[in-house]
Amino acid sequence: MYKRKLNQKYGATRSKCRMMHNHASKMEAAVCNVLFNLESDGKITDITQQPCVKMTEAEISWKVDFSFTNKENGLTEYAEAKGFETSDYLLKKKLWHYYGAGKLYIYKGSYSRLTIAETINVKGERKS
DSSP states (O other), X not given: OOOOOOOOGGGOOOEEOTTOOEESSHHHHHHHHHXXXXXXXXXXXXXXXXXXXXXXXXXXXXXXXXXXEETTXXXXXXXXXXXXXXXXXXXXXXXXXXXXXXOEEEEEEETTXXXXXXXXXXXXXXXX
């Protein structure tokens, strides 16, 4: 029986990281590799994939790529691998400045040349 291969949005290729987790893109898998290297070095712990963060009182949610605990300060921080920037992403990025759950690192580039393109610190106090 013929099995049709489904294409990913924006041309991304599903990939696995060194820990054999499935990821939506090669870049996301590369970010996972970076985070697991940081965990091996003892700088972070508790890496979680695709946590859902609710922002604003209307509970607008963003499923960022990763969350982890920074061992230096004990705070939960977040990482997002970003290729194509959609209008939905740009809106949620603006909201993160005021309603985000913690520091957000945005990785850009390619899977072979990742850079932290932006770090967003939350300006307002988050209401529980």
